[in-house]
Amino acid sequence: MTTSHDICPECKQAEGVPLIWGTPPAEAADKIERGELVCGGCDIWSSVCGVVMNRECRACGHQWHVRENA
Numbered sequence: 001m002t003t004s005h006d007i008c009p010e011c012k013q014a015e016g017v018p019l020i021w022g023t024p025p026a027e028a029a030d031k032i033e034r035g036e037l038v039c040g041g042c043d044i045w046s047s048v049c050g051v052v053m054n055r056e057c058r059a060c061g062h063q064w065h066v067r068e069n070a
């Protein structure tokens, strides 16, 4: 598993961590505790603007969207 973080477009620091919405899966609890994952709460953005922010910067709190090619 990669531990590299995404570069924040705001502050240019490699502090971007996956941001998930709704109820996090059980296996995500550890990551959330270690700050490797952020849970954004209820899924409002997907229905409002069609784009789900899926990264959050741990340094400045900026949220942005990256395309996942999984």
Ligand SMILES: [Zn+2]
Pocket (backbone or CB within 6 Å): 008, 009, 010, 011, 012, 013, 015, 057, 058, 059, 060, 061, 062
């Ligand atoms: Zn940032």
